[in-house]
Amino acid sequence: MNRKTIKDIVGSNLCTGCGACTTVCCKSCISIEKTNIGRLYAKINDNLCIKCGQCFRVCPNFNEKLPYNQSDLFLGTVIDTYIGKSLNKVVYNNSQSGGLVTEILWFLFETQKIDAAIVCKMDVGKITKASAYVVEKKEQLLDFQGSCYIPVDVLSILNTISIYKSVAIVGTGCHIDGLISLQTNGFYVNIKYKIGLICDKVLSSTICDVLLYDKKGLKLDKKIFFRKKNIMVNGKFYSYKDAPIVIQYENGTQTVVPAIQRHIMKDFLTSPRCYLCHNKLNLLADLVCGDPWGMKGADLQYGESLVMVRSDVGKRIIQEMQEMQKINIRYSSIEDVIRGQAITRKERQTKDVLYIYRKKGWNIPVYMQRLLSLKSQTQDVKLKRIIRNYLLLERHSSFYIIRVLQLKLLVYLLKQKCVLFIKLICKLK
Ligand SMILES: Cc1cc2nc3c(=O)[nH]c(=O)nc-3n(C[C@H](O)[C@H](O)[C@H](O)COP(=O)(O)OP(=O)(O)OC[C@H]3O[C@@H](n4cnc5c(N)ncnc54)[C@H](O)[C@@H]3O)c2cc1C
Numbered sequence: 001m002n003r004k005t006i007k008d009i010v011g012s013n014l015c016t017g018c019g020a021c022t023t024v025c026c027k028s029c030i031s032i033e034k035t036n037i038g039r040l041y042a043k044i045n046d047n048l049c050i051k052c053g054q055c056f057r058v059c060p061n062f063n064e065k066l067p068y069n070q071s072d073l074f075l076g077t078v079i080d081t082y083i084g085k086s087l088n089k090v091v092y093n094n095s096q097s098g099g100l101v102t103e104i105l106w107f108l109f110e111t112q113k114i115d116a117a118i119v120c121k122m123d124v125g126k127i128t129k130a131s132a133y134v135v136e137k138k139e140q141l142l143d144f145q146g147s148c149y150i151p152v153d154v155l156s157i158l159n160t161i162s163i164y165k166s167v168a169i170v171g172t173g174c175h176i177d178g179l180i181s182l183q184t185n186g187f188y189v190n191i192k193y194k195i196g197l198i199c200d201k202v203l204s205s206t207i208c209d210v211l212l213y214d215k216k217g218l219k220l221d222k223k224i225f226f227r228k229k230n231i232m233v234n235g236k237f238y239s240y241k242d243a244p245i246v247i248q249y250e251n252g253t254q255t256v257v258p259a260i261q262r263h264i265m266k267d268f269l270t271s272p273r274c275y276l277c278h279n280k281l282n283l284l285a286d287l288v289c290g291d292p293w294g295m296k297g298a299d300l301q302y303g304e305s306l307v308m309v310r311s312d313v314g315k316r317i318i319q320e321m322q323e324m325q326k327i328n329i330r331y332s333s334i335e336d337v338i339r340g341q342a343i344t345r346k347e348r349q350t351k352d353v354l355y356i357y358r359k360k361g362w363n364i365p366v367y368m369q370r371l372l373s374l375k376s377q378t379q380d381v382k383l384k385r386i387i388r389n390y391l392l393l394e395r396h397s398s399f400y401i402i403r404v405l406q407l408k409l410l411v412y413l414l415k416q417k418c419v420l421f422i423k424l425i426c427k428l429k
Pocket residue numbers: 094095096097098099100101102103118119120121144145146147148149150151152154170171172175197198199200201202289290291292293305306341
């Protein structure tokens with residue numbers, strides 16, 4: 001056999017590290033690895049590979065059976081749009097936004113529509129990473145709330161789920177694409193419910209090292225929350241809108257790191273694949289949840305969720321949950337979502353990055369072919385620079401990358417302090 005493997009996909013910076021290919025390899029010779037900067041990618045052990053082509057077939061990047069409409073790659077089918085929150089106080093208070101993702105899973109368990117759910121969480125331990133888990137009871141869901149804003153190979157866990165009859169999965173756009181690609185090839189059809197998250201980008205996991213590395217080295221006994229809402233630290237209250245990064249120590253004490261540090265790191269730690277991504281609004285999921293940024297009437301003090309209904313399956317879930325008074329939701333408009341999630345900007349960015357991919361001679365996903373014919377490349381110079389710098393930085397050692405990024409943060413913070421100081425002097429005069 002000499003069929004195509006995923007090597008071309010990985011070599012073209014198209015791999016999202018979703019994990020789909022690892023679950024179908026008859027030789028179990030694909031592993032998900034981490035680059036020096038903390039980006040996930042699939043790696044083949046050449047000594048074992050028999051070039052059967054199965055991994056290539058299930059990779060969403062080149063699966064022609066993926067149900068995308070090439071003329072609508074940014075919004076997709078939307079039946080209804082709501083804003084709201086879970087009426088379960090424990091779920092709501094423990095959640096990232098309004099707790100709707102967990103409440104939906106809770107409802108699916110309670111009504112015996114599922115016997116397992118695939119969720120994920122940040123690990124605490126030897127290496128900073130996040131992993132997927134299978135849970136079998138609704139109460140376990142509380143331990144998996146909140147967003148992991150670093151890469152997770154969620155689908156790698158799928159080869160443990162054949163014992164379940166009906167499963168729900170939570171995933172970003174690339175996870176749901178990977179799952180559907182597997183299902184179009186006949187795998188994992190016991191996953192009946194696809195709960196999508198809105199996703200603009202994930203930061204390479206080096207963000208954790210940059211935040212945790214101190215004079216004593218990397219101590220990994222701490223847990224990071226990238227956006228923790230409604231907390232009181234040292235007498236200061238942080239609302240949902242201003243949710244900071246929180247580092248939690250083993251003894252329970254917490255340190256707050258301003259959210260701006262994560263935003264500064266975005267330009268250095270976002271992979272080209274996330275810039276290319278068209279799927280911020282998770283087009284192929286049944287229900288899609290996110291933050292109601294920029295939406296009229298949203299509760300930005302304590303937090304709410306935005307939920308988009310994309311299929312009849314999703315519609316039935318929301319209807320039943322409303323009837324059983326599990327959630328408090330109200331209608332919102334898709335125009336608000338497009339504006340609030342800056343979808344027009346995302347569209348422009350994808351087309352620009354597509355152009356950069358072509359220039360570099362990299363492959364592009366099969367469903368993006370039509371975008372190539374559209375003449376909207378502004379040839380964004382900043383994007384080109386960001387991608388070039390990312391690829392250069394990734395070639396260095398992890399230690400070098402951490403130090404460079406810590407220095408960049410320091411320079412930024414010093415600049416901020418200088419500006420504040422000058423403003424103060426001007427006021428005094
Ligand atoms: C990488 C990333 C980027 C995001 N970007 C945006 C954005 O730009 N705009 C926006 O509106 N919303 C974004 N979100 C979604 C938002 O952060 C919340 O996850 C969403 O609003 C759900 O909140 P909740 O309170 O309903 O969920 P919760 O009740 O807190 O439950 C969260 C669920 O998500 C699962 N989960 C967490 N991280 C991941 C992950 N990386 N992959 C798969 N499952 C995961 C958890 O296991 C849990 O089941 C992003 C989320 C992620 C993970």
